[in-house]
Amino acid sequence: MKSIRAIVEEEGISLTPQRLAIIDFMEGNRTHPTVDEIYQDVKSMYPTISKATVYSTMQLLCELGAVQELSIRKRGEACFDPRENKHQHFLCRKCNRVIDISVDLYDEEDIIKAIDSRGHRVEDVHSYFYGVCSDCIQSK
Amino acid sequence: MKSIRAIVEEEGISLTPQRLAIIDFMEGNRTHPTVDEIYQDVKSMYPTISKATVYSTMQLLCELGAVQELSIRKRGEACFDPRENKHQHFLCRKCNRVIDISVDLYDEEDIIKAIDSRGHRVEDVHSYFYGVCSDCIQSK
DNA sequence: TACTGATTTGTAATCATTATAATATTGTAA
DNA sequence: TTACAATATTATAATGATTACAAATCAGTA
Structure with a gap:
């Protein structure tokens, strides 16, 4: 299975530090984190990151097919899964x-x-x- | 297949005019309406109805198993389906x-x-x- | 180095849903 | 029928996730 990072690099999309931090957190992650959980984790390494960046990066990763958005939580938040x-x-x-x-x-x-x-x-x-x-x- | 109304009556739950209007709209409905669509339709017959009533009635019907809540619309509204x-x-x-x-x-x-x-x-x-x-x- | 375009950030706006409290209605017992 | 208690409805406010937006920053290139 191709890594998330490999998929992003293949597309020639720029790997900013923020994106890299998010990708590192998602790679192989089996906890199905929500946007807020991703944000909280990445913030500890990268304190200036904004939640808007998490939203836009997750949308990008979904469009590339590198991760999948799940709407399994009724009336709740989206959560994400690396496509494995x-x-x-x-x-x-x-x-x-x-x-x-x-x-x-x-x-x-x-x-x-x-x-x-x-x-x-x-x-x-x-x-x-x-x-x-x-x-x-x-x-x- | 049992009608929504029959299920509600069997449970001895009071059939207020608001509930009846909602049930009539849902009975056999194949359009998978959202709360707002149910509200808009019922309002034309019953102009004083509140959206809060639609929410509480739909929750009731779900608990009784008379209808099903679908979260097929990503990041969107819930929609409803009579259980058939x-x-x-x-x-x-x-x-x-x-x-x-x-x-x-x-x-x-x-x-x-x-x-x-x-x-x-x-x-x-x-x-x-x-x-x-x-x-x-x-x-x- | 200067410039162009992409990215990030913080904040405000949006939208569905839930909570709340006041009012109205219902069912029941006298 | 009347009175009462329980339930339902309503309008509104609060919440929470997501999106929109504009300003600031950054990256890559001429």
Whole structure:
């Protein structure tokens, strides 16, 4: 899997110290941090960074496909995930953690079984498909 | 499939005129309305209704399992769906519509094929699993 | 070194949602 | 029917994430 930094460098996008600090924090990160969590962490190394920079950098990384924005937290903040090997996301409604489930499965029922077999309890599944609808493809 | 109204009545919850107007609008509704869209529609019949009432009623209907809250719109508003037969949700990034895909399938790749076969183009899939994690089950 | 464009910063604005408190309505018991 | 308590509704204020914006800074190049 290509690193976030490698993807950014390949695109010829300038690696400012702020961006580098954010990328370093995200690289291999499995905690699914929110913008505020990224901001708090980077600020300790780089005290003058602004939250607006975190927003713009995360948007950039999403556009490059280097990270993924998750909207798993209902009515809450976005959180981010480096795009790595196929895995699923499980949100615990008690402790509010987003837990990676590393399975290479595509069938919802198989995935639920895999999550259950790790000792968790699945109560709900939301699957969202994104793209372009037939009307918009035609009226292009 | 049980109607929203039937579910509410079974629970012995009082059917105020405001709730009834909201339920009537949601019953069989396939447009996945947001709170504001529900509010605008109901207001035309019931001009004094408050948006706070729409919020509280939608929360009630969700708790009863009569409707489902979707967070398919990234960084956007919640939208709602009467709980009916199994189907999938497809968001068009151009026209911003949420389109129901009526399939009784559980395999992501099969679902994508079904959506494609209707002339749409799927670009991304987000599947979110919700429940209680093993740590929280144990430390109960 | 000077200049141009991109980036960062801090702040203000926006927008959905939640909280709150006053008012109105409902259901129930006398 | 009347009175009362519990519940629901309303309007408004508060919150919190995100976006917009303009000024200041920085990077790369002629």
